[in-house]
Amino acid sequence: MSDNRPSRAEARAHQIATIKSTSRRLMAERGAPGLSLREVAREMGLVSSAIYRYFPTRDDLLTALIVDAYNDLGVAAERAVQRCSKRDATGRLHAAAASIRKWAKRNPSEYALIYGSPVPGYEAPEFTIEPATRVTMVLANIITDAWRESPVEGPAREASLGAMLELSGMEEVMPGVPDVVRARGLMVWTQIFGFVSFELFGHYRGSVRNANKFFDFVVDEIAETVLPRSRD
Amino acid sequence: MSDNRPSRAEARAHQIATIKSTSRRLMAERGAPGLSLREVAREMGLVSSAIYRYFPTRDDLLTALIVDAYNDLGVAAERAVQRCSKRDATGRLHAAAASIRKWAKRNPSEYALIYGSPVPGYEAPEFTIEPATRVTMVLANIITDAWRESPVEGPAREASLGAMLELSGMEEVMPGVPDVVRARGLMVWTQIFGFVSFELFGHYRGSVRNANKFFDFVVDEIAETVLPRSRD
DNA sequence: TGTACATCAGTGAACGCGCGTTCACTGATGTAC
DNA sequence: TGTACATCAGTGAACGCGCGTTCACTGATGTAC
Numbered sequence: 001m002s003d004n005r006p007s008r009a010e011a012r013a014h015q016i017a018t019i020k021s022t023s024r025r026l027m028a029e030r031g032a033p034g035l036s037l038r039e040v041a042r043e044m045g046l047v048s049s050a051i052y053r054y055f056p057t058r059d060d061l062l063t064a065l066i067v068d069a070y071n072d073l074g075v076a077a078e079r080a081v082q083r084c085s086k087r088d089a090t091g092r093l094h095a096a097a098a099s100i101r102k103w104a105k106r107n108p109s110e111y112a113l114i115y116g117s118p119v120p121g122y123e124a125p126e127f128t129i130e131p132a133t134r135v136t137m138v139l140a141n142i143i144t145d146a147w148r149e150s151p152v153e154g155p156a157r158e159a160s161l162g163a164m165l166e167l168s169g170m171e172e173v174m175p176g177v178p179d180v181v182r183a184r185g186l187m188v189w190t191q192i193f194g195f196v197s198f199e200l201f202g203h204y205r206g207s208v209r210n211a212n213k214f215f216d217f218v219v220d221e222i223a224e225t226v227l228p229r230s231r232d
Numbered sequence: 233m234s235d236n237r238p239s240r241a242e243a244r245a246h247q248i249a250t251i252k253s254t255s256r257r258l259m260a261e262r263g264a265p266g267l268s269l270r271e272v273a274r275e276m277g278l279v280s281s282a283i284y285r286y287f288p289t290r291d292d293l294l295t296a297l298i299v300d301a302y303n304d305l306g307v308a309a310e311r312a313v314q315r316c317s318k319r320d321a322t323g324r325l326h327a328a329a330a331s332i333r334k335w336a337k338r339n340p341s342e343y344a345l346i347y348g349s350p351v352p353g354y355e356a357p358e359f360t361i362e363p364a365t366r367v368t369m370v371l372a373n374i375i376t377d378a379w380r381e382s383p384v385e386g387p388a389r390e391a392s393l394g395a396m397l398e399l400s401g402m403e404e405v406m407p408g409v410p411d412v413v414r415a416r417g418l419m420v421w422t423q424i425f426g427f428v429s430f431e432l433f434g435h436y437r438g439s440v441r442n443a444n445k446f447f448d449f450v451v452d453e454i455a456e457t458v459l460p461r462s463r464d
Numbered sequence: 465t466g467t468a469c470a471t472c473a474g475t476g477a478a479c480g481c482g483c484g485t486t487c488a489c490t491g492a493t494g495t496a497c
Numbered sequence: 498t499g500t501a502c503a504t505c506a507g508t509g510a511a512c513g514c515g516c517g518t519t520c521a522c523t524g525a526t527g528t529a530c
Contacts, residue, residue, distance in 0.1 A: 008472075008526060015473085031352025033265035038516060049518080050474050058517065116349025118433055120263025129438070166442035173439070183449055186439065187423065190450075193435075194426020201350055203425075206361070207405070207418065210398040217415055218422075221457070240493060240505075247506085270483060281485080282507050290484065 016054050018044060023065060027109040032119050037061065059122055062113075066124060067131050069110040074134025076103045081138055089146035089227045090220075096138050097192050097219045104196045111200060115193060136189060137173070143185045143226050144174045150228045184226045191222050248286050250276060255297060259341040264351050269293065291354055294345075298356060299363050301342040306366025308335045313370055321378035321459045322452075328370050329424050329451045336428045343432060347425060368421060369405070375417045375458050376406045382460045416458045423454050 006014065022043050027035050037058050041048040055061040080099035084092045104111040113119075114132070170182045177185075195218055198204050199211055208214050238246065254275050259267050269290050273280040287293040312331035316324045336343040345351075346364070402414045409417075427450055430436050431443055440446050 005526095011473085011526095029352070031265065031349065033263065034352055036516060037518090046473095047475055048516090049476080049520090052518075053473055112349035115429075115433070115435075117263065117344035120261070120266055166445060167439060168441040169438050183446065184453070186436075186446070187450055187453065190426040190430055191419065191423055194422040194429065197347075197426065197429060198422055201347070203347075204418075206401050207399060209400040213398060214415065214418070218419055221416070221419065225453070237493095243493095243506085268483060269485090278506095279508055280483090281487090281509080284485075285506055 012054075019051065019054055019061070020064060020068065023061060024107075024110065027065070027113065031109065032062065032065075032113045032116075035062070062119065062122060063125060063128065065110070066114055066128050069107070069114050070128065070131035070134060072107070072110070073100065073103050073114075074131060074138070076100070077135045077138040081142065086145065087149070089142060089149070090223050092142045092145075093139075093188075093223050093227065094216070094219050096142060097215070100135060100192060101196050101199075101215060104200055108200055111196070115197060116201075139189050139192075140173045140185060143181065143188070144177055146227045147174075147177045147181060152228050181226060188222045188226050191218065244286075251283065251286055251293070252296060252300065255293060256339075256342065259297070259345065263341065264294065264297075264345045264348075267294070294351065294354060295357060295360065297342070298346055298360050301339070301346050302360065302363035302366060304339070304342070305332065305335050305346075306363060306370070308332070309367045309370040313374065318377065319381070321374060321381070322455045324374045324377075325371075325420075325455050325459065326448070326451050328374060329447070332367060332424060333428050333431075333447060336432055340432055343428070347429060348433075371421050371424075372405045372417060375413065375420070376409055378459045379406075379409045379413060384460050413458060420454045420458050423450065 019040060022040050023035055026039055026043065030036075035058075037051045037055075038048040040061075041051050051061075055064070076099045077096050080095040081092050084095050086092075104115075167179065167182055167186070170179075174182050174185060195215060199208075199215075204211060204214075251272060254272050255267055258271055258275065262268075262271075267290075269283045269287075270280040272293075273283050283293075287296070308331045309328050312327040313324050316327050318324075336347075399411065399414055399418070402411075406414050406417060427447060431440075431447075436443060436446075
């Protein structure tokens with residue numbers, strides 16, 4: 001039984017993987033809107049119609065890349081946080097934020113694919129939502145855990161406003177956490193991705209010389225709005 | 233002299249304006265990467281080569297649209313702030329932030345053009361930088377003015393870190409303002425545009441029901457990090 | 465274990481369409497004398 | 498005020514290229530009996 005030819009299923013899985021990695025490579029050059037099935041096929045030494053054995057349409061390939069990107073980023077953040085002590089909320093937030101930024105810098109075209117301008121004419125199907133929430137959950141959990149550990153709002157401010165904010169779906173996402181903190185959690189999420197987008201898309205050029213230091217500063221600042229003061 | 237035929241120069245200016253507005257309309261449908269000179273010409277009832285009388289290349293048209301977008305947004309923010317009392321720093325920040333968000337929602341494709349993923353293969357020329365700084369300056373001035381009025385850091389925190397941040401070009405942008413406040417100014421800028429991007433690109437779907445209220449909350453929160461407490 | 469049939473990967477040609485850019489041209493508008 | 502010439506807007510054809518998707522096909526891999 002020295003049959004080392006791959007089975008049909010294996011070969012298929014391998015081809016799908018190759019199509020996706022080739023697409024990622026090409027996306028880095030031409031961007032998501034410029035991704036073309038024909039070029040992918042050409043790069044793989046296939047005839048263009050062969051791709052249709054694996055992806056019935058260009059949009060299906062894009063969807064697969066989007067789902068992969070969300071999962072990839074989600075996994076990166078999950079792992080980064082797991083390496084931290086559960087008591088050290090600030091450390092966990094720094095780890096999560098840094099892993100997001102690192103992933104984005106390593107995979108700029110995939111970051112742009114999921115957090116940049118929507119690809120015109122493409123509507124992401126429902127099932128992309130779940131992988132998309134993955135990174136978000138990492139951040140939400142850090143805040144929720146910290147709140148449960150010591151339920152004191154950071155620099156407590158007008159907590160009354162929170163009740164009127166009408167955040168939705170947040171009850172399950174950050175259970176037991178007051179609305180103000182939830183809202184500040186959304187701000188933390190926004191600030192991190194806002195930073196990464198600005199850095200990647202070149203808007204800090206000319207105003208931030210040492211982005212690493214500035215990023216640390218930013219994470220420190222937002223941590224204080226949402227986590228109990230660390231005791232060091 | 234009832235010569236109401238437009239002069240050549242007038243006609244030229246009019247055609248350029250029409251090309252740009254047609255492009256803006258088409259960009260709303262197909263996005264910036266899908267903008268095509270041929271389609272613009274077709275929409276205007278011109279032969280495709282005619283466009284080249286006005287824009288020597290597709291990228292030049294894109295550049296013109298980018299410059300216009302930056303200026304448009306800049307003007308909107310400038311006007312919004314001018315309507316506020318110079319003493320009311322918080323009010324000015326709210327006005328500026330709201331005008332940015334409003335402009336973005338009115339001109340989503342132009343917003344995506346300047347703050348979304350960079351158009352692949354397109355490198356913006358140097359002279360787009362100046363109009364780009366226009367909105368930024370509006371925000372920077374609000375903070376600088378407020379600081380001069382009453383030079384007290386908001387909730388004063390470890391001001392020492394600031395010195396190591398290596399922000400550049402900020403000496404001219406926010407003259408006389410300490411580094412920590414400058415850094416927080418950059419965060420305010422980031423938060424506003426991060427919010428608008430998230431809202432426009434659909435990332436708040438499912439977590440924010442009343443975006444208007446949430447936006448007000450966000451601006452209130454960031455105002456406190458960078459402006460002296462208002463005395464109302 | 466062997467044969468018959470079904471499944472599937474990849475081929476090659478084609479359909480119908482789009483694009484940016486160049487070029488020689490016509491005819492109208494503007495300028496200099 | 499009139500004429501001669503230069504400038505410029507817009508035409509129409511062409512170059513050379515790309516795209517997504519369909520379809521009938523060959524030949525290899527897998528399955529049922």
